[in-house]
Amino acid sequence: MAKNNDNYYWKDSNKVNDAELLQVFPEAEQIIPILIDELNQKQKSLNEIIEDQLAVIDKDADEMSRWFWRRWLAVNEIDELSVINRRIARLKRQLRIAQGLPLPKGALSDDLIAAAKEVPIKTYLDRPFKRSGSTLTGLCPFHEERTPSFHIYPDQNRGWCFGCNEGGDVIFIAMKLNSCGFKEAVLMLSGGGNE
Numbered sequence: 708m709a710k711n712n713d714n715y716y717w718k719d720s721n722k723v724n725d726a727e728l729l730q731v732f733p734e735a736e737q738i739i740p741i742l743i744d745e746l747n748q749k750q751k752s753l754n755e756i757i758e759d760q761l762a763v764i765d766k767d768a769d770e771m772s773r774w775f776w777r778r779w780l781a782v783n784e785i786d787e788l789s790v791i792n793r794r795i796a797r798l799k800r801q802l803r804i805a806q807g808l809p810l811p812k813g814a815l816s817d818d819l820i821a822a823a824k825e826v827p828i829k830t831y832l833d834r835p836f837k838r839s840g841s842t843l844t845g846l847c848p849f850h851e852e853r854t855p856s857f858h859i860y861p862d863q864n865r866g867w868c869f870g871c872n873e874g875g876d877v878i879f880i881a882m883k884l885n886s887c888g889f890k891e892a893v894l895m896l897s898g899g900g901n902e
């Protein structure tokens with residue numbers, strides 16, 4: 708079973724309980740909108756950089772260098788963008804708490820779902836993976852094994868085990884490992900699941 712992953716996750720996410728934090732930090736209500744604004748600016752300029760760079764890369768006639776520059780872009784700007792998206796989703800949630808507004812109970816916001824989907828599977832699983840070509844290979848989180856048969860496809864942020872034929876996107880993996888539903892998994896992954 709996936710006990711190690713559960714422990715890893717809960718250790719990490721329980722560091723800060725949003726509601727408790729905001730109780731001792733009343734200025735948050737004024738500060739959070741400023742932080743969201745700054746992050747939105749960064750998000751915008753990163754999106755522009757990525758678009759510009761993709762346009763340049765696509766003009767390159769050499770397939771090998773197109774591939775290389777796309778990888779380079781993915782590990783630099785795109786990673787940074789997903790970190791920013793996650794922080795924005797979390798700040799928006801904290802702002803609702805600070806303003807005493809109820810957190811949306813029924814529907815998850817698109818921001819939150821997008822932020823959850825962008826948590827890299829490798830980071831979430833927190834175990835050794837080896838790169839082999841364009842995929843990462845490591846021990847399966849779903850079944851006991853000695854020879855790695857779990858593959859991560861970082862481009863799509865999907866994982867698949869060829870041993871037990873189980874896998875999917877990071878939300879599905881979190882649901883499976885924590886035996887929880889979609890909403891709970893999204894809240895956990897996006898850093899907002901401490902209710």
Ligand SMILES: [Zn+2]
Pocket residue numbers: 847848849850857868869870871872873
């Ligand atoms: Zn497996």
